[in-house]
Amino acid sequence: MEYNISNGLELDDNSSIAVIGGGPAGSFFTYFALDFAQRVGIDINIDIYEAKDFTCAGPSGCNHCGGIVSESLIQMLSTEGIVLPANVIQKxxxxxxxxxxxxxxxxxxxxxxxxxxxxYRGFGPKGAHEDDQESFDNYLLQLCEQKGAQLFIDKVTNLSRTADGIFLKSLKHGEKQYDLVVGAAGLNPKTLKLFKGICPSYLSPETxxxxxxxxxxxxxxxxxxxxxxxxxxxxxxxxxxxxxxxxxxxxxxxxxxxxxxxxxxxxxxxxxxxxxxxxxxxxxxxxxxxxxxxxxxNIKAAKSAYSDRVIMIGDSSSSKLYKNGIGSAYITAKAAAKTAVFEGISEKDFKKSYQKVCNELNLDNNIGKGIFALTTIIQKSPLLKKGLHRMVVKEQSQDSEKRRMSSILWDTFTGSAPYTDILKRGLNPLVGSKLILNTIKGTIK
Ligand SMILES: Cc1cc2nc3c(=O)[nH]c(=O)nc-3n(C[C@H](O)[C@H](O)[C@H](O)COP(=O)(O)OP(=O)(O)OC[C@H]3O[C@@H](n4cnc5c(N)ncnc54)[C@H](O)[C@@H]3O)c2cc1C
The missing domain is CATH 3.30.9 (D-Amino Acid Oxidase; Chain A, domain 2)
Structure with a gap:
């Protein structure tokens, strides 16, 4: 299908978008962009290019991840109408x-x-053959197809800019022109390099x-x-x-x-x-x-993750430090879709609206770094570990609102809450004083 290419830096009827990468960021972007476009009454076309086949077991369908979907993300998704089916949830x-x-x-x-x-992000590990299970990434891609997106199991090999659009070349589908290209390619270094040509100031994330x-x-x-x-x-x-x-x-x-x-x-x-x-x-x-x-x-966000007609999301842009990468993909993808549909697709539009969301994530990560530095101190100190263990064991017999350290650890390990929120709870004088008291008692005993 050939699309009309709009001259302005706004999406309108028949605008075309290429999403490179069908992981969570690519799927969430597609889902929300189609949803928002429908709300404002414009008919946009989205092609998703995904190099892997998530119906295959092993490396050819795997996105290398622990596969923990935090409770906060499950809640957010269900308010968006995305309820994970039982066969996607392994446990x-x-x-x-x-x-x-x-x-x-x-x-x-x-x-x-x-x-x-x-x-499981893909079908499962090498040799998996259980037919009662489904891949998380594939489930999200199917939702996008149901909303009207086209999925190409294909690898993007080149990107170049013209006066009124971006040319995308892929292995199986040749060359096509798009109004907007969305980089949702995770941390794939070769693909991120392709963006250098169309987004010259882009600096990929540290890993x-x-x-x-x-x-x-x-x-x-x-x-x-x-x-x-x-x-x-x-x-x-x-x-x-x-x-x-x-x-x-x-x-x-x-x-x-x-x-x-x-x-x-x-x-x-x-x-x-x-x-x-x-x-x-x-x-x-x-x-x-x-x-x-x-x-x-991703341990440090990308810089300048946008230019006219180009936006990078998910791991290719900013992600929560060590945890809840799928949740961060949701946040950046939704923010990018909102900007593209409601404001425009120019560098200025992305800088004004999308950058704010990345800044919030990046600021939270700076606090996360401090929290992990503290965790490392505890990890290396047998005495503090004894105190922590004593404190957490005691808390299990108390009412849930008094289990302060347990809830801090829960959110740190599962990625369910922002690091800023964890820090605020950690600054409660009762947390520090109880840890010290339990460390002293544990040491004496
Ligand atoms: C060891 C480890 C454990 C993790 N555990 C968790 C966890 O438990 N929970 C959690 O929330 N997060 C976890 N994460 C983080 C999470 O995996 C990422 O943050 C998340 O996958 C980012 O989603 P994304 O869509 O941005 O990128 P990805 O999931 O990496 O998706 C990018 C997609 O782009 C495709 N692609 C790349 N180049 C091309 C190309 N040229 N053409 C076509 N397609 C292309 C790839 O095939 C891939 O499918 C973990 C990460 C690691 C490394």
């Missing part, structure tokens, strides 16, 4: 189990209202290497050993800020975040007694890993 997470060298504690969800969902692997187990074993709990580790292992085991049907996903994680670091983490005791004693963990990878994560 509803109800508690998290905190593992420290000084002990293990199960922490209840602060408010027993919404569950966290553990999903660091992380680790993901899957353990294949019997579903009964997963239930018996992990239940509906995400297992979180605050252990003194070099380079690791955060480790989590996330149960999902036949598998348990391991996510390690920190800095430049490599095979040796992963091995030393898996060899700790705290990790070993989560699994059946006679299992050789290395033999039940069908796939693993070392994907990168």
């Amino acid at each position: 509803g997470i109800e508690t998290y189990t905190l593992h420290l060298e000084s002990g293990t504690t199960v922490i209840e969800m602060p408010l027993h209202e919404q569950r966290i969902a553990a999903v 660091t290497k992380t680790h993901i692997c899957e353990f294949y187990l019997d579903p009964e074993v997963v239930n018996e050993y992990f239940g509906n709990s995400m297992h979180v580790f605050l252990l003194d292992v070099p380079n690791i800020k955060f480790g989590a085991l996330i149960p999902k049907g036949h598998y348990v996903t391991l996510v390690l975040l920190g800095s430049n994680i490599n095979r040796d670091i992963v091995k030393s983490f898996l060899d700790t007694k705290e990790v070993r005791q989560c699994f059946p004693p006679d299992i050789d963990l290395e033999k039940i890993i069908p796939c693993f990878c070392f994907p990168t994560i």
Whole structure:
């Protein structure tokens, strides 16, 4: 289908948009842009280009992610009319189990209202064949197709600017001209480089290497050993800020975040007694890993993520530090769609409206950096860890509004609340004083 190319820097009837990347950012942008356009009575055309096929198991359909959808995002999506179907949710997470060298504690969800969902972004790990499950990313893409978008399973290979539009070249569909190009390509370095030509001042995000692997187990074993709990580790292992085991049907996903994680670091983490005791004693963990990878994560936002007719969203732009990347994709994608439909597609329009939203995320991340620096201090101090463990164990027998430290840890680990909000709660004098008191008592005992 050929589209009309509008001369102005505003969307109108028959304007055409190319979305590069069909991960959450690309899908959320498409969903909201079509929705907003319908509200203002304009008929726009959106083509989504996605290089992967999310109906395939293994790397060709995988977006390398822990797959935790925070309760705040589940709530926001349901108010937008997006309710995740049961076959997309591999497990509803109800508690998290905190593992420290000084002990293990199960922490209840602060408010027993919404569950966290553990999903697969693609069809599942290499070799997965369960036909009762669906990919999260594929589900969102289907919603976009139902709203009228066209999906091309195709790789974008070139972008160039002309006087009245952007030319996009892809492997299977040749060259096409668009009014607006949306960069939702995650952290793919080759694709981000393509944007240099049409968005010259764009500086891609800073990244660091992380680790993901899957353990294949019997579903009964997963239930018996992990239940509906995400297992979180605050252990003194070099380079690791955060480790989590996330149960999902036949598998348990391991996510390690920190800095430049490599095979040796992963091995030393898996060899700790705290990790070993989560699994059946006679299992050789290395033999039940069908796939693993070392994907990168956004640790510092991109700069100048827009120009006339170009906007970058999701991981390609700004994302929440270490957590809730899918939630950040929702925030930036919706803000970009709002600006494009209601205000315009010029650099000036994006700078005026979209940049504000990125600034808020970036400011929150600066606070997040401080929170993770504090977590690292606790991680490295056996005494503080003892105090933290004592405090959290005690809180479990108290009313939920008194479980201050538990709710801080919950939101830090699940990414459910902004870091600013966590900081405010952490500054309550009762939190610090109780941690000190419990550390002293724990040390004496
Ligand atoms: C180890 C790890 C664990 C994580 N765990 C979680 C978690 O539990 N919960 C959470 O919310 N977030 C998590 N994240 C973050 C989350 O994965 C990202 O923030 C999120 O995926 C960003 O979405 P996106 O749409 O911007 O990018 P992506 O999900 O990366 O999607 C980009 C898409 O663009 C496509 N693409 C790229 N180049 C081209 C091209 N040239 N042509 C066509 N298509 C192209 C890719 O195939 C991909 O599908 C984790 C990240 C890591 C690294």
